[in-house]
Amino acid sequence: MADTLLVLGVGAIAAALLVVALVVLPPGPGQVPLSRLDPSVAPPTSPLASAGAAAGAAVEKVLHERGRLAAGAAALERAGMSTTLPNFVLAVGLAAVVATGAGALLGGPLVALLLLVGVPLAAKLLLGFRAGRRQAAFADQLDDSLQLMASSLRAGHSLLRAVDSVSHEAEAPTSEEFARIVNETRVGRDLNDALDEVAQRMGSDDFTWVAQAIAIHREVGGNLAEVLDAVGHTIRERNAIRRQVKALSAEGKLSAIVLMSLPFGVTAFLSVSNPEYLAKFTESLVGYGMLAGAAVMLLVGGVWLKKTVAITF
Known part of the structure; x- marks a missing residue:
């Protein structure tokens, strides 16, 4: 616990120093950039922008080699998002890394693993939700x-x-x-x-x-x-x-949402109120087997509920 507080304190001090350097300290003497005087000269880029561009190019190359560039761009278009696919992948990857690190410090390896898997899954669900809402509109x-x-x-x-x-x-x-x-x-x-x-x-x-x-x-x-x-x-x-069918199936959809979110809510509550209870699942092979069985049953139940409330006409 002391190590966690020490890491958080160092991070807070570093963030405060960064705010002071960017906001409080006066800027240097202003100069007219050369790109405004000579159009043939490319505007200067910051090291952060250059690093981001290089990372985006690397991600785009990997997606192109795996044949997922066109499908990913089409998914973003269906969702109505103006960002490019490499930037979206980088943002999701960065969020997953940050969430996993925070989960490892605050909740242990189980929470870190759940966040590592949950952040990309949440991003995919977000795209599907936005696309579905856009298509319905x-x-x-x-x-x-x-x-x-x-x-x-x-x-x-x-x-x-x-x-x-x-x-x-x-x-x-x-x-x-x-x-x-x-x-x-x-x-x-x-x-x-x-x-x-x-x-x-x-x-x-x-x-x-x-x-x-x-x-x-x-x-x-x-x-x-x-x-x-x-x-x-x-x-x-x-x-x-279609609106009539949607109104009649609303109760079943709400029940499916409650049943699917209930295990995650109970797990989150127990991780805060009694973390030792959940730690037993990661201390033996039987515990991992129970977690795998729960995940399989949850997946089967989710598919079953989805097929039940999805009415095609």
């Missing part, structure tokens, strides 16, 4: 977006101008996705390909129908406004059914 806004497109077409605007009006009038994430469609078509990409990619990224079968309707209209012609009205009416009925 896109699905809720789709019928209004189609109505706005149909109104623009009836007013005499072109299809691309109708898409652009949605990018300005709709809410996020619909406005962001439609703005991306407009930008991609302006640099030469085919409109059908851009629409199909949005449908795939948002995981929306309804928008796939919209993309197919637009593709058929571009080939054979017809009144696209009426087609969009019909598709929008179908989507509104599907959204009403």
Whole structure:
């Protein structure tokens, strides 16, 4: 305990000295950087920025060699995060290292192991949660977006101008996705390909129908406004059914969340109130076997609960 307090005290003193050096002490004489006088000269970078860039390049190389660069970047796009994949991986890795060190000092090896595994898992769950929420918002806004497109077409605007009006009038994430469609078509990409990619990224079968309707209209012609009205009416009925199913399954989902979080809550409480009780699990092979069995049963129960409350229609 004394060693832990000593380490925390040294860290607090170092942080205080850093704050004094950065905030209290006056800065040196200001100079105009050479990069502002000569555009051909690259702006100077700090050692910290250089180290970060080198680490990001190394992480990007490793991800590229393992073939996970494209999949990771696509996951960040689905979640609506503007950061790059190497920076995200570095941030998660740094958070895992810091959390593991703090857990080893305060809670012992078991807590450190849980944090080492839990931080990357939490980052992955965060991406999935943000992507799911973004896709759900896109699905809720789709019928209004189609109505706005149909109104623009009836007013005499072109299809691309109708898409652009949605990018300005709709809410996020619909406005962001439609703005991306407009930008991609302006640099030469085919409109059908851009629409199909949005449908795939948002995981929306309804928008796939919209993309197919637009593709058929571009080939054979017809009144696209009426087609969009019909598709929008179908989507509104599907959204009403989806909301009803969501309301009926809310109790089961809440029960699944409580049951899945209960073991972690009890473990955290015991680690604070009676750490000797949990230490028995890491002192023998039988204890490790019990932990492994609990993890397997928790995983099986989580999958079972997820399949029970996940209703596909």
